[in-house]
Amino acid sequence: MPVLTYREAVRSALADEMRADENVIFFGEDVAVAGGVFKTTPGLYEEFGAERVLDTPISEEAFIGAALGAAITGLRPVAELMFADFIPVAMDQIVNQIAKYRYMSGGQFIVPLTIRSAQGGGVGFGTQHSQTAENWLLNTPGLKIVLPGTPVDAYGLLRGAIRENNPVIVLEHKGLYNLKGEVPEDTGVLELGKAKVMRQGRHVTVVGVQLMMHRALEAAETLAKEGIEVEVIDLRTLSPLDTSTVLESIRKTGRLVVVEEAPHASSWGGDLVSLAADEGIYYLDAPVKRVNMGRAMFAYSEPLETLAIPSVERITAAIREVAFAQ
Amino acid sequence: MVTINIPTPTVEVKPLDADARMNALRKMLEIRLTEEKLQEMFLANLIRGTTHLCIGQEAVSTGVASALRKGDTVTCTYRGHGHALAMGMTVKAMIAEMMGRASGCCRGKGGSMHMTDASIGLLGANAIVGAQLPIAVGAAMTAKYKKTGAISVTFFGDAATNIGAFHESLNLASVWKLPVIFVCENNRYGEYSPQHWTTPVEDLSVRAVSYNMPGITVDGQDVETVHAEFKAAAERARAGEGPTFLEMKTYRYMGHSRTDTGPYRPAGELDAWKQRDPILLLKTKMIADGQIDEVEFGELRDATERYIAEVVEWAKREPYPTEADLLTDIFYEG
Numbered sequence: 185m186p187v188l189t190y191r192e193a194v195r196s197a198l199a200d201e202m203r204a205d206e207n208v209i210f211f212g213e214d215v216a217v218a219g220g221v222f223k224t225t226p227g228l229y230e231e232f233g234a235e236r237v238l239d240t241p242i243s244e245e246a247f248i249g250a251a252l253g254a255a256i257t258g259l260r261p262v263a264e265l266m267f268a269d270f271i272p273v274a275m276d277q278i279v280n281q282i283a284k285y286r287y288m289s290g291g292q293f294i295v296p297l298t299i300r301s302a303q304g305g306g307v308g309f310g311t312q313h314s315q316t317a318e319n320w321l322l323n324t325p326g327l328k329i330v331l332p333g334t335p336v337d338a339y340g341l342l343r344g345a346i347r348e349n350n351p352v353i354v355l356e357h358k359g360l361y362n363l364k365g366e367v368p369e370d371t372g373v374l375e376l377g378k379a380k381v382m383r384q385g386r387h388v389t390v391v392g393v394q395l396m397m398h399r400a401l402e403a404a405e406t407l408a409k410e411g412i413e414v415e416v417i418d419l420r421t422l423s424p425l426d427t428s429t430v431l432e433s434i435r436k437t438g439r440l441v442v443v444e445e446a447p448h449a450s451s452w453g454g455d456l457v458s459l460a461a462d463e464g465i466y467y468l469d470a471p472v473k474r475v476n477m478g479r480a481m482f483a484y485s486e487p488l489e490t491l492a493i494p495s496v497e498r499i500t501a502a503i504r505e506v507a508f509a510q
Numbered sequence: 511m512v513t514i515n516i517p518t519p520t521v522e523v524k525p526l527d528a529d530a531r532m533n534a535l536r537k538m539l540e541i542r543l544t545e546e547k548l549q550e551m552f553l554a555n556l557i558r559g560t561t562h563l564c565i566g567q568e569a570v571s572t573g574v575a576s577a578l579r580k581g582d583t584v585t586c587t588y589r590g591h592g593h594a595l596a597m598g599m600t601v602k603a604m605i606a607e608m609m610g611r612a613s614g615c616c617r618g619k620g621g622s623m624h625m626t627d628a629s630i631g632l633l634g635a636n637a638i639v640g641a642q643l644p645i646a647v648g649a650a651m652t653a654k655y656k657k658t659g660a661i662s663v664t665f666f667g668d669a670a671t672n673i674g675a676f677h678e679s680l681n682l683a684s685v686w687k688l689p690v691i692f693v694c695e696n697n698r699y700g701e702y703s704p705q706h707w708t709t710p711v712e713d714l715s716v717r718a719v720s721y722n723m724p725g726i727t728v729d730g731q732d733v734e735t736v737h738a739e740f741k742a743a744a745e746r747a748r749a750g751e752g753p754t755f756l757e758m759k760t761y762r763y764m765g766h767s768r769t770d771t772g773p774y775r776p777a778g779e780l781d782a783w784k785q786r787d788p789i790l791l792l793k794t795k796m797i798a799d800g801q802i803d804e805v806e807f808g809e810l811r812d813a814t815e816r817y818i819a820e821v822v823e824w825a826k827r828e829p830y831p832t833e834a835d836l837l838t839d840i841f842y843e844g
Contacts, residue, residue, distance in 0.1 A: 243681065
């Protein structure tokens with residue numbers, strides 16, 4: 185079974201979709217000749233040529249808007265927005281245009297476009313190159329939002345995103361690019377909108393994505409030694425949200441912890457608590473706990489950044505607290 | 511005394527043939543009279559929200575549309591009724607949309623600022639200043655990649671030339687040599703502010719220089735001049751020579767939106783521009799060439815007015831969208 189890094193999985197998915205459909209074109213800043221600043225796309229320019237793999241000027245608003253124009257006229261563009269912190273630069277095109285184009289035209293267009301972007305902290309990039317972007321986007325109907333946390337998902341979900349006839353934002357975690365994992369030959373195209381139970385357990389449900397999901401798995405390993413069996417769910421897609429997998433799990437465990445690499449306010453973690461309150465309240469045996477960044481920002485200095493992002497220890501402590509709450 | 515400088519054409523402006531002139535006259539009248547009716551409907555509370563009228567600017571949309579081919583695409587502004595009708599949207603589809611009916615061009619989901627008809631290449635009017643320019647750049651990417659020979663046109667106002675999306679789009683279209691025609695309708699006002707308060711240059715076409723593309727200032731009141739200058743730009747674009755920026759000098763007779771009466775205009779300015787009304791200019795040429803007379807013009811005007819009034823009565827009887835439409839068209843299902 186082939187083992188790929190998360191980075192190689194991204195590249196393979198893009199290459200496979202470009203081979204499968206000549207309407208797929210790819211562009212962004214330094215993605216072609218240089219192969220991307222995170223080296224996610226080397227060799228694509230050489231394989232597919234300058235007509236299909238293009239370096240753009242540093243003009244996020246223009247090339248994200250151009251992706252929309254290309255999508256509604258018959259192409260299937262993939263645009264890379266280098267750092268997710270640059271998403272707000274193109275926010276008008278994403279929120280007012282891309283998300284709404286089909287709706288406000290009364291369904292005259294399909295909008296098959298994918299925006300890839302690297303997000304997340306832990307690698308010392310400071311406040312403007314580390315943020316997670318999903319919560320800025322979730323408030324806008326009309327976007328699908330995908331956050332792969334493993335190489336197999338980075339591969340299959342990106343292929344799924346490119347096949348979608350709707351706009352999809354794929355947020356890759358830059359701290360995971362070197363992560364290795366099995367990507368079976370027959371992985372193919374994964375369906376968006378499905379969560380995955382990464383570890384079975386019967387005492388506490390922990391929900392997270394990307395780096396936080398991996399830290400939750402580490403916490404689960406520690407707690408298993410104490411006799412606490414933790415179920416870890418990777419949401420993988422935040423829009424559409426797979427609510428049934430979460431509800432099914434808390435029905436079993438009666439306890440919920442939500443872990444996010446994001447500020448506390450207005451986030452999908454709050455939405456999950458709302459889901460538990462609306463549809464899962466009678467399953468719950470204990471208060472729900474959220475572990476997140478509170479009001480903290482991504483600092484440059486390592487000790488500060490480490491404090492800001494939920495650590496394995498903080499996650500472990502929160503799960504333990506919920507596990508024993510009466 | 512307000513004087514209007516008339517830009518000198520950069521190409522030979524030949525008279526359109528008699529049929530083309532008649533089509534342009536009909537189209538400009540249709541736009542003018544539809545918008546006059548829309549204003550009346552607003553005052554009668556038949557239409558909600560707001561509207562932005564292009565009365566006085568009809569030669570720009572009409573002259574450009576008359577030089578388009580099937581497959582060409584357009585993005586435009588919230589002052590977009592003229593662009594839509596000029597491209598061939600029906601008065602019915604527009605008025606039903608304005609009245610929020612399910613038979614409107616966007617099934618009632620768009621309204622005045624979002625006139626869209628993909629079947630005629632109208633990729634959409636836009637309510638965000640400048641946002642339609644990058645979208646047009648993308649449509650041109652498709653045309654270039656698929657070698658369709660189509661061109662992509664985007665209309666925008668003078669004030670949009672101060673927004674980032676304008677500069678980014680001209681730059682991108684130029685470095686990629688894309689078949690885009692940037693058509694600026696310089697009606698001298700950005701919302702309520704005259705151009706010289708907000709913009710340090712008089713002829714906006716100079717802004718094309720830094721993007722290494724032709725920038726041409728055009729008499730936007732003369733439909734034949736608009737047609738000729740646009741056609742030359744379109745031919746360059748179709749030949750792979752890249753984008754052109756056309757600045758159409760024109761004038762907005764009405765305020766920015768329906769509540770604006772335009773108190774900021776200098777005395778005499780509106781009257782001076784009305785001497786160069788686009789419908790009047792074409793009609794005068796056609797009378798001089800024996801292609802129409804005042805009586806025939808009056809009949810055409812009355813017939814157009816009657817038709818628009820009939821459309822309004824029809825639209826009043828059309829159904830609204832229902833709850834079943836609330837959550838459709840957010841995503842393509844399938």
